Amino acid sequence: MISLQANDFELFGLPMGFAVAREAVDARWKELQREAHPDKFAAQGDAAQRLAMQWSVRINEAYQRLKDPIKRAAYLCELHGAPVQAENNTAMPAAFLMQQMAWREALDETHTELALEALLSEVQSARAQSLHKLGEAIDLAGDYIQAVGQVRALMFIDRFAAEVRHQLDKLLD
C-alpha cells in the first residue's frame, strides 16, 4: 500500500537508481496527478480537497526531484546515508577549483554573444562528463561518498552556467 511517506521512487513505481528515463518520469507524474489533483475532487467537499492537495503536493515534490539528475542524485545519496550538505561543506579538489577560476576569468573577459555561447558549451560538456561519472558512482560502484563529491561539483557548474546565461540574457534584452 503506497502512502504519503513512501519515497519518491516507490511513489512513482520506479526502480531506485540514478538512471531513469525522463519520459517515464513525465508519464507517471501525469498519471498520478490525473488521480490525485485537487481538480478531480472539486465537487467532493473540503476534506477530499485537503487530502487531494496533500497527495498532489507530494507527487509534485517527488517529480521535481526525480526529473532533475542532480536533485535525484542528492536524494539517492541521502537515502543511502550520505547527505550532500551543500551549505556546510564546500571543500573541493584543487583541480576543480582551478578550472572554476579559469572559467570565471573567461566570463569576465567575454562580452560577445558568440564567445559566451562557446563558454557555455564548454561548461555543458564538463557537466555531461560529471553527470556520467555520477551515474557510474551510484549505479555501478554504489559509492555514495564519491557521488556526493560529484553532486557538489555539479552544483558549482550549474551555478556558473546560470551566470553565463544571465550575461547572455543581458546582451539580448
Place this chain on the structure above:
Amino acid sequence: MALLQISEPGQAPDPHQRRIAVGIDLGTTHSLVASVRNGVAECLPDDQGRLILPSVVRYLPGQGRQIGYEALAAAASDPQNTIASVKRFMGRSLQDLVNADQLPYVFVDKAQGMLSLQTVQGEKSPVEVSAEILATLRYRAEDTFNDDLYGAVITVPAYFDDAQRQATKDAAQLAGLNVLRLINEPTAAAIAYGLDNASEGVYAVFDLGGGTFDISVLRLTRGVFEVMATGGDSALGGDDYDEALAHWLLTQASAQAITPQDKTVLKAAARRAKEILSEAMHTTVPVALSAHSLNVSVTRADFDVATAALTQRCLAAVRKALRDAQLSKNDIQGVVMVGGSTRMPQIQTAVADFFGQAPLNNLNPDEVVALGAAIQANQLAGNDAAGDLLLLDVIPLSLGIETMGGLVERIIPRNQTIPTAMAQDFTTYQDGQTALALHVVQGERDLVADCRSLARFELRGIPPMAAGAARIRVTFTVDADGLLSVSAKEQISGVEAAIDVKPSYGLSDTQIATMLQDSFTTAEVDMKARALIEARVDGDRMLLATQSALDADGQLLSATERSVINELMDQLRHAVQNEQDAKTLEDVTQALAKGTEAFAAERMNHSIQKALSGQNIQAL
C-alpha cells in the same frame, strides 16, 4: 425556461444532477460569462443579446449603480464616478500606478495597502468594483438557466501575483460566487484551442488584453495541459497602446489635456483611432478638448513607432519564458493569439517575425478565455465524469522571505508546478524568545525592496528555549489557485505556532466581512436570511458530494461505516429541509464532512494505488 422536462430512459430527470457551472473572464476592458450547454461551451448573452459586458461601473448619487454599456456611455460625462479598467488596481497601492495622474479618478492612498477610489457613494475598493461586474455576470447566468449557480471558474492573468489573485477571489466571494478555481487566462485559452483543434505538442499562448500581457508555453498531451513556463507583465496591455497614442496625439497638436473629461475624451479618441488603424493605413482623429478642438492625422507607421517600446516589452517577456522552459523558438509548434489587443497589426507582425511562423488566429480572441474557463468549470462541477482534462499550471513568480540585510531567500522558485509546498527551518536568536516575524515577498530580484511585499507573519506561542534551540518549521503552500498559505510548527515541542497575517495589499477578513455587510444593507437583504440560504446551499453541496463519492466507491466501506455515514446524511437532509438557524445547519454539515474524512482518505489511497498498478501493468 424549460416547461417540460423530457428525460431519456435511464437518465435521471433530477435537475440537481446537472450543476450549473460557469467560466468568467474578468477582463480589464470587458468581461464575459460562458457555460457548457448540451456539450458545447458558449458565451451567455444579456437580455439584449450582447455577449460582452464592458468592465465599467458607474456609481450614481444615492444608491444606484450602472454596470457595462450604460456606465461606459457615461464615462465621458461623469469620469470620476465611472470606474473603468479597475483590474489594473486590484491588489495594488497608489505608488504602484505609474500613470495615476493621467487617470480621471480620485484615488485614496491607503498607506501601504490596496488603494481605494473616491466616488459619489464614498470610498470603493477595487475589490468592490470588480464584485459589481462579477455579480452582474452571475445574475445573467442565473437568469439564463433560471437556477442557482453551483460555482464558477474565474480567470486571472498568468502573471498576476498573490495579492492580485487574492483580490480577485475576494471580489468573487463578495459577489456571492462559489469559486471552483482561479485559472490562468492563457491556460484557459489553451483548453478551448487545444480541445477544438485536437492539438498535441508544445504551443505558446500570446495573450495581450486590455491591461495585462501573458505569455505561456504549454505542452499538450492527451487531455493534459502542462504549463512549462509563463511570463508577462501584469501592467501592459491595449490600454497602454491607447495611452501612448493619446500622448503622441497631444504632442503632435502641442496641446494639453487639462480636465478629467479631457483625459477620458482623448483616450476614447485614441482607442477609436487604434481600432481603425487595425484595418486602415491612415485616419484622422477628431479630439474635442475643453480648451480647443483638434484634428490630428495619424498613419499606421506613426502608431507603430509610438508604441514600438511596448511591443518590445512583450517580446522580451516571450524570450524569458522560452528560456525558462528551456526551449528555443523552433520548438514551438504554434502560437495561439488571445486578447483583443492581438488584433493590432504591429503585434501580429512582431509575433510572426519572432517565431518565424504565422500566428494562429482561428478563434475569437475575445471569447476564447471565457470558453476555456467554462469547460474547466463544467468538469470541476462533476458534470463531465468521463472528461479527462487535467491542468498542471505553475506559479508565475518566485516566493521568498526577507533575511538579514534586506536580502531575499528564495523558498519556491517561479514556474514550479502547483500545488506545491516547501518547508524551511528557522530558529530563535534570543533566550526565551516566543515570537518570530517573517516577511514574505514575491519576485525575482535579490533585494526585498525590489520585490513585492505579500504579507508579514508573526509566529507566536513558540515555547521558551535557549537561543538557537528551537526549530520552527515554516511551511509555505501554494494551492491549485496559485494562492499562498503559511503554517508553522516548533519541531521539538510539536507546538503549532499561531500565525497573524498582515497582508500587504490584500483585504483582511474583517474588511471583507464589513463589505459584505454593507452590500447587504444597501441591497436591503436580511443578513440572517442570506446566511441561512447559503448554509442550505452548502449543506446540499455536501450531500451531493457525499452521494457521488458513495456511488463511485461505496464498496470501500464496511456495513457499519456505511450506516454511520447514512445516518449523518439523513440528519443533514432533515436539517437542510427544516433547520431555521444557519449556525446549527452549518454544524450538521460539518458533522458529515468530519464523518466522511476517513472515507475520503481511503478513496484517495485507492485512486493512487489504481494509478500505480495501471502503470505497472503497462510496464510489464
